[in-house]
Amino acid sequence: xGPPEGAGMPDKELIQLExxxxxLQRGIxxxxxxxxxxxxxxxxxxxxxxxxxxxxxxxxxxHPHDFSEQLYQRYQEAFSAYISDRVAPALQEKSxxxxxxxxxxxxxxxxxxxxxxSRIFNYLDRYYVSRHQVQPLRDVGLMCFRDLVYxxxxxxxxxxxVALIDRERxxxxxxxxxxxxxxxxxxxxxMGNMQCYExxxxxxxxxxxxxxxxxxxxxWIQSDSCPEYMIKAEECLERERRRVRxxxxxxxxxxxxxxxxxxxxxxxxxxxxxxxxxxLGKEQSGCAALLRDDKVxxxxxxxxxxxxxxKGKDPVAAIFKKHVEAEGISLVKxxxxxxxxxxxPKKDASSQESMFVRLVIRLHDKYIQYVNDxxxxxxxxxxxxxxxxxxxxxxxxxxxxxxxAELMATFCDNLLKKGSKEKLSDEAIExxxxxxxxxxxYISDKDLFGEFYRKKLSKxxxxxxxASEDHERxxxxxxxxxxxxxxxxxxxxMVTDLQLAKEDQRRFVDWMAEHRRPPVDMTVTVxxxxxWPSYKALELTLPTEMIQAVEVHKEFYESKxxxxxxxxxxxxxxxxxxxxxxxxxxxxxMTTFQAAALMLFNNGEELSFKEVCQRLNAPEEDxxxxxxxxxxxxxxxxxxxxxxxxxxxDDTFKLNVDxxxxxxxIRMPMPSADExxxxxxxxxxxxxxAIDAAVVRIMKARKTLKHQELVLEVVSQLSRMFKPxxxxxxxxxxxxxxxxxxxxxxxxxxxxxxxx
Numbered sequence: 001x002g003p004p005e006g007a008g009m010p011d012k013e014l015i016q017l018e019x020x021x022x023x024l025q026r027g028i029x030x031x032x033x034x035x036x037x038x039x040x041x042x043x044x045x046x047x048x049x050x051x052x053x054x055x056x057x058x059x060x061x062x063h064p065h066d067f068s069e070q071l072y073q074r075y076q077e078a079f080s081a082y083i084s085d086r087v088a089p090a091l092q093e094k095s096x097x098x099x100x101x102x103x104x105x106x107x108x109x110x111x112x113x114x115x116x117x118s119r120i121f122n123y124l125d126r127y128y129v130s131r132h133q134v135q136p137l138r139d140v141g142l143m144c145f146r147d148l149v150y151x152x153x154x155x156x157x158x159x160x161x162v163a164l165i166d167r168e169r170x171x172x173x174x175x176x177x178x179x180x181x182x183x184x185x186x187x188x189x190x191m192g193n194m195q196c197y198e199x200x201x202x203x204x205x206x207x208x209x210x211x212x213x214x215x216x217x218x219x220w221i222q223s224d225s226c227p228e229y230m231i232k233a234e235e236c237l238e239r240e241r242r243r244v245r246x247x248x249x250x251x252x253x254x255x256x257x258x259x260x261x262x263x264x265x266x267x268x269x270x271x272x273x274x275x276x277x278x279x280l281g282k283e284q285s286g287c288a289a290l291l292r293d294d295k296v297x298x299x300x301x302x303x304x305x306x307x308x309x310x311k312g313k314d315p316v317a318a319i320f321k322k323h324v325e326a327e328g329i330s331l332v333k334x335x336x337x338x339x340x341x342x343x344x345p346k347k348d349a350s351s352q353e354s355m356f357v358r359l360v361i362r363l364h365d366k367y368i369q370y371v372n373d374x375x376x377x378x379x380x381x382x383x384x385x386x387x388x389x390x391x392x393x394x395x396x397x398x399x400x401x402x403x404x405a406e407l408m409a410t411f412c413d414n415l416l417k418k419g420s421k422e423k424l425s426d427e428a429i430e431x432x433x434x435x436x437x438x439x440x441x442y443i444s445d446k447d448l449f450g451e452f453y454r455k456k457l458s459k460x461x462x463x464x465x466x467a468s469e470d471h472e473r474x475x476x477x478x479x480x481x482x483x484x485x486x487x488x489x490x491x492x493x494m495v496t497d498l499q500l501a502k503e504d505q506r507r508f509v510d511w512m513a514e515h516r517r518p519p520v521d522m523t524v525t526v527x528x529x530x531x532w533p534s535y536k537a538l539e540l541t542l543p544t545e546m547i548q549a550v551e552v553h554k555e556f557y558e559s560k561x562x563x564x565x566x567x568x569x570x571x572x573x574x575x576x577x578x579x580x581x582x583x584x585x586x587x588x589x590m591t592t593f594q595a596a597a598l599m600l601f602n603n604g605e606e607l608s609f610k611e612v613c614q615r616l617n618a619p620e621e622d623x624x625x626x627x628x629x630x631x632x633x634x635x636x637x638x639x640x641x642x643x644x645x646x647x648x649x650d651d652t653f654k655l656n657v658d659x660x661x662x663x664x665x666i667r668m669p670m671p672s673a674d675e676x677x678x679x680x681x682x683x684x685x686x687x688x689x690a691i692d693a694a695v696v697r698i699m700k701a702r703k704t705l706k707h708q709e710l711v712l713e714v715v716s717q718l719s720r721m722f723k724p725x726x727x728x729x730x731x732x733x734x735x736x737x738x739x740x741x742x743x744x745x746x747x748x749x750x751x752x753x754x755x756x
Contacts (some may be wrong), residue, residue: 005750006353012264013312014061014065015054015057015061015065015464016451017058017067017070020054020057020058020067020400021071021074023050023051023054024051024054024055024071024074024120025078027043027047027051027120028078028117028322029119030042030043030047031043031113031116032082032086032113035109035112035113036086042116044704047215048119051120052119052120052122052123053123055071055120055122055123055124056123058071059071059123059124059127059128060123066388068124068128069128071121071124072121072124072129072134073550075117075121075137075140076123076140076144078117078139079114079117079141079144079145079146082113083110083144083145083148083149084148087106087110087148087149088148088149088152090102090106090185091103091106091149091153093507095160096155096160096163097158097160097164097175097178098157099153099157100156100157100161100178100182101178103153103157103182103185104178104181104182104185106149107145107188107320110141112147113141113386114137114138114141114142115138117137117141118136118137118141118368118637119597120389121137122137125137127729137203138318139191141337142188142189142191143191145189146189148389150185150189150196154186154196154200154201157182157185158201158204158205161179161182161183161201161202161205161325162179162208163355164179165179165205165243166208166212166241167206168276169212169239169245176252176253176254177252179254180245180252180253180254182440183197183201183254183255183256183581186200186201187256187276194256194258197256197331201339202256202259202262202614204497205255205259205263206262206263206266206598209240209266209267210266210269210270213236213266213267213270213271214270214274216232216236216270216271217270217271217274217275219451220232220233220271221275221279223276225282225285226279226280226282226285226286226287226289226290226302227285227290227295227298227301229275229279229300230298230302230305231301233271233272233302233305234301234305236267236271237264237267237268237271237305237308237322240263240264240267241264243263244254244256244257244259244260244263251408252383252587264308265458268308268309269309272305272306272308272309272312273309273310273312276306276309276312276315278316279632280302280315280316280319285438287299287302287315287316287319287320288319288323290302291319291320291323291370292431293727296370296373296374298372299370299374299375300374300400302316303316303374303375303376307376313382313383314382316375317382317383317385317386318386320370320375320386320387320390321385321387321389322390322391324363324387324390324391325365325389325390326384327363327395328360328363328390328391328393328394328395329393329394329397331356331359331360331363331394332356332394332397332399332631334628335352335353335356335399335400336399336400338352338355339352339549339725344582346382352400353399353400353402353407353410353411354407354410354411354414356407357407357408357411357439358401358411359437360391360394360395360439361432361435361439362530364391364435364438365435367387368387370383371383371387373382383734388441390411391439391442391534392442392444395439395442395443396442396443396444396445401721402676403445403448404443405443405445405448405449405452406448406449406452406679408439408440408443408449409449409452409453409456409524410434410437410452410456411458412433412453412454412456413456413460414474415429415432415433415471416429416460416466416467416471416472416475417460417465417466417467418464418465418466418467418469419716420467426468426470427473430471430474433471433474433475433650434478435479437478437479437482438482438572440479440482440483441482442492444722444723445683445722445723446487446720446721447683447686447687447690447721447722447724448679448680448683448722450483450487450491450721451492451682451683451686452679453479454490454491454494454533455679457472457491457494457495458494458532458533461495461498462525462572463574469495469499472495473492473495474716476488476491476495479491483720483721484526484720487721490530490531490532491531493528493530493531494527494531494532497527497528497531497532497619498525498527501525501526501527504524505523505525506522508524508553508556508561511556511559512552512556515555515556516552517552518545518548518551518552518553519545519548519549520545520546520549522549522552522553524553526557526566527566533682534682535569535571535572536569536571536622537567537568537569538563538570538593538618538619539594539617539623540570540592540593540616540617540618541596541615541616541617542570542592542596542597543599545597546592546595546596550568554566570591570592570593571589571591571592571593572591572592573592573593573596574589574590574591574592575589575590575591575592575594576589577590577595577598579637579659579660581656581657581658581660582657582660583658583659583660584660584664585664586659586660586661586663586664586665586666587664587665587666588635588637588665588666588667589665589666589668590667590668590670591668591670593618593622594626594629594630594668594670596616597612597616597626597627597630598637598638599625599628600615600616601638601653601654601655602654602655604652604654606652606653607652607653607654608649608650608651608652608653609623609624609627609647609648609649609650609651609652609653610649610650610655622752624646624647627647627653628645628646628647629668629669629670630653630668631653632644632645632647634668634669635659635661635666635668635669636656636659637655637656637659637668638653638654638655638656639653639654639655639656640652640653641653668725687722687724687728688724688728688732690721691714691718691724691729691732692732692735692736693730694713694714694717694718695710695729695732695733695736695741696741696742697715697716697717698710698717698734699715699741699742699752699754700754701754702754703754704745704751704752704753704754705731705751705752706750706751706752707750707751707752708750710733710752711726711729711730714729715729733752737752740755741754742754743755
């Protein structure tokens, strides 16, 4: 019979330490001979299970037969013994590339040994290691290799690797896979940190890299042009980048990814930073020469390369700025010389000026493209700034006695006028206007441009010379975007005002049909004073027919509004007169003022200049221009005694009945008053107000300010429209002190206080 019910199984037989270890040692020896290539396999699954169970049993016996500590010790000794007997000697007898191959093979074997043994001794990892806080088995295995092998040969390994890299840099083909595997050992031996890789290999390799490229840079700078040098620099940077292991397995790089930035920094330092000024300054092929010869591809490469180094782009931008500035200044000089060399400087000045604006636009087109294509475009403000500063230099020079602000206003006027010489499509006009507005950004006296533009716009609108309302509105929209709503509000008002005036005239025509007609046909343009430039209103004595016509309009106007006062500006009116001369009838187009003067002679009288002024009730300087236009210009419809200009007090005039012309209709020329002077005076006046307002605004907000601070604040507030002159600001401050808007501080005369 069997054992009685409930009796325990007999105890498992106790395993003694040596007897158990002998079993394990046989397994370990079998593994070693497999690793040494002496036997075809390590162990079968059954053998593995037996060994695992042996360790398990030896660690779970009751005290004092729990051999965990002794097994942990012997696990470590198994590695040490194997390394000392077999691994270390095998590595010591080799050097160079064979040593590297041996190292890779030994390391792979070692990792396999660690993997298999740590699985057999796995029970230790689970309990003993965590309970006693000792190193896990895997780490114990790797540390044996580190302390017994790596420490002794790392110097030789590093030198062998660096020698291979150098050979590769010189164009030899090397075994990249081998390099990758060796460098992987430097990483793995760090067991989770990069210290071994960085200190034992990388630092030395970086020094070597710097030395290699220092020699190369010194060779290339002597022998190569700037573009050739840059191509080499770009190629070697690309080659170094490919030495780094990519994330994708396909690449055949071997350096650890963390080295990429460091290696490239060494190359950039030696090849680019060290020679930057020499490279950029090369006489025949440096940056200035590349700009001169439009070498777009080389300039792009230059930008790419020097963007890599700290402040590397600054010198390129400085050369770019200087180049653009020089090109612009030469346009200014060419325009001046062209006018000086001409017979009729006045006439040629205008065509030269418009040519100048076109060339500046072309220059801007060219270099904005450089900025966008070669120099980083939107992502790099440095070159936009260089371009801006260069253009600001020559766009604010005076050309043939005119400021750029005036030239640009005239240029726009020529584009927008009817019968413009420029035969351009609508798109081309739009595009050109857009470019002019962009140039305006570089002009410091935007207010001056605004005033000239407004004067010319008023003429286009009032004399029906504007070619297209769409274009007029479109450029105003662009100016508004560039300079702010305040800048264009009056101009927009003018365009709208004229539309309203046309409707008003239509209503007047309908009204006359129902009520009464004046003796002469008349068109009236009623405008809002605030929008338009100020015009001289003369109380001219008009011919009777005209007076009657004015009366009719007055009656119409008062029938619809009671509280508005109309001011008649005869200097802007125009008239069509039929003249019956002896030879033929001629229709003459002239201003209302000219017509009033001419009608004085309708009865064949001869009048002195003095009498003309009295009858017209006109100031002498205005009357003198009118009489000059009728008697001394292209069409002499009045005869003057004595003939020729200038006009004296006692000169007399009478109708030239023999006047004739091959045309049936002629336009009487009208000498223009010096508008430029008036515009400049108006702008000066506006600037005084603007400075006053700025000073008061600033002082009201800040209450107390030093003189210097106040001046700088005023400049910064007004610089969007014009560059205020320091003398002018000081004058305005004195004026405001006198008018008691501000006062000097009692204790410090350089400080101002706001007077509430």
